[in-house]
Amino acid sequence: MSPKYFWVERLMAFRPRLWISTHGALLPLGLALLLLTAMFTPGFLSAPNLLSLVNTASVIGCVAVAMMLITISGNVLSFALGVTTGCSAMMFAWLTGYESGLLATVGALVFSTVVTGFQGLLIGLFRANPIIVSIAALGLMTGAAELISQGSMIYASGSQLQGLNDTFWSVPASGWVLLALVLLADFILRFTRFGRNIVMLGSNMTAAKAAGISLWRTTVGVYALAGLFSGIAGILLAARYNAGSLEYGIGYDYSAIAAVLVGGTFIGGGEGTALRTLAGLVVITGAGAILLLHGVSTEYQFLFTGLVLLVAVLVQGR
Amino acid sequence: MMPVIEARNISKNFGRFQALRNVSFSAAPGEVHALCGENGAGKSTLVKILTGVLQPDDGQTLIGGEVHGIADTQHAQALKIGYVSQELSIAPHLSVLDNVWLGCRGVPLLHRRNELRERARRALNLVGLAHLSLERRAGTLALGEQQLVEIARMMVRDVAVLFLDEPTATLSDREIECVFSAIRELRRNGKTMIYISHRLGEVMDLCDRVTILRNGENVISTDVADISRGKLVEHMLGRSLSEMYPQAGGMSSVGALEIRGLMVPGKIRGLDFAVPRGKILCLAGQMGSGATEAVRALAGLVHDATGSVVLDGMPLKLGSVHTLLERNMRFVSEDRAGEGLFLNLSVEENFAATQFDVVRRFGLLLPAPVRELAERLADIVTVNPDRLRSRCGDLSGGNQQKIAIGRCITPGSGILLMNEPTRGVDVGARAEIYALMRQLCDQGYAVVMTSTDLEEVVGLADMVLTMYRGARVSLYGRDEISASRILLDITHPLTYENAA
Structure with a gap:
């Protein structure tokens, strides 16, 4: 045996036994660990902590569901959803100046839907690489928003937003919004033709084409939907801070990707559900909160999320 | 004599499909060893294992009499194992x-160009390309010469064992003769060659020993001198032809699909x-004949195809899959994993994939109608209904193909377009698929x-249109079909000049 290949052969022999066979194993493991550590973390199960946790998680959750739709459709991920969220928050805050909550809401949602749907058009029609398109959109939107706002924050006027900060049955409105979006996304994916087309496109693009599914229509649709969900996240943010800023969206795509992956969505597309993404979100944000309560600084939280991402994507390796 | 390369009790599964079951194989130094079997018999899987592309699930590989794993293709090169694939892998713009x-992994970054030239020259002389200039661009060579350059590539690597995967599939008679003399010359130099081919005549002429696989199992391994051609066919097929193919019905020719002047630039030159x-x-033809392309063009998957298609007296637009679906014209791809099915989705979902409109209620896809449709189709194509919830990729190739066909069955009868309907399908399922195709025909499809499987063409088709390099050679009705005429047409088209 040639010495150069000695270790290669050893590794090959061990690989099947060493590997976790299904990436679905990560989610129950994460939830169990979370529950265990939560019980031994003083203050975690207190009402104020849980309330603020739901508030944070619901915004990330909306972006995560949007991200999951893009992942399932076979377009891996988007780097532009965070900035879309920030821009929609700004749009919403700006439009509240016209004293109409409806105008502000519709305006912000139309903006995010059109901007993201247009990316879908580029990807679906011209077969542009989805990741590069999202990076370009990130740059364009950041630049444009900075130019227009002169880098300053936009304050919302009016009291139309108050309803979004109330709690219903002791859960904040944003939590209910997230739950509704999760159910809506799963409903679309399971019970509508459009949703099945998304899954089939992500599962096997060539076969989808041969089966007569319109690539560009489905891609535009899935991106528009993702944009809509990101826009909703932006409105929730603007309502919470009573203002809109580009900074709000920063880092949201990062956590969203982590939630999607921990939730067992296959990064290659064609597999995944919003409910599992929600569970992944609980693991990611819950773990972050626990670290925070133990006095671990933000830097370490980033390290932690990075590590979780790495594990999640390695487990998916085939 | 000690075998240079040997496989002992190799098994390999893909999902639930057993590609190889306990297969053994060995080749002695200096012999040309034919590896024969039908499409899907496991030949290429065995070759991939012996060249390091795949790892066996069970069993051992032996090199020079010692148990020795083959980690990857680089490792295979280090072990002096070479492989020339069926598709040419020449870089056309390089010399x-x-x-x-x-x-080649043996070339150092700082090398002596002259030495490389000399060694390349020697390798080219060995394969009978002494006349060729080293500076010539490889893309300007004839196909046969390109094949020989690939063999020379293995020679400079000083391989001891060379796998040749259907080296003559796309070559002309004269080119084939050149490849043969190169192989004979290499045999004189003590190289071992494993020759994979469907062409039994070549096997009888050229090879010393033959190993036959059928459905992933060893059938026989013997000296070529000890076996007759008829016996060879019998071992490969493992059955008599008449049992395999259902009788054609007497359906009258009501309605028809008519194609005129079908053209695909560079592939098909006018087909009616x-x-x-x-x-x-x-449509019978070898690789490069345009037969596969013609079917793909009809399926709307070739964007630059032109020509007129008339279905039931109404013209049909080429290039739109959607229109085809509306007119009940469906395509079953030869590449199930890549183009045909959604392997990580359920069987049920794959059945319904092209018929969502049929099962929609109130604009929604409710589970019950989808299941109902899937059960009905599963019943027609004889897929076990208990498996509707399984992941499609876990089913055998035969079952997958039945699903791909079932997907095309619509309430009104239509047109079925199929490339290689039984590629990678075991014999049992093959007969079922043939019966299914005949049954659909009797219903008006x-x-x-x-197909590149000649037995299949002869046994199954009512009409055979032979093709050579993008044009039709001739058309045979049921009574005129014979294997030898088809083979002649697709390999040595005497009528080619007249037809073109």
């Missing part, structure tokens, strides 16, 4: 010299044919298919 050294309902038309 012959560069092509000969391409991918018509299929009546109830008949199976087979018309089938346009391609």
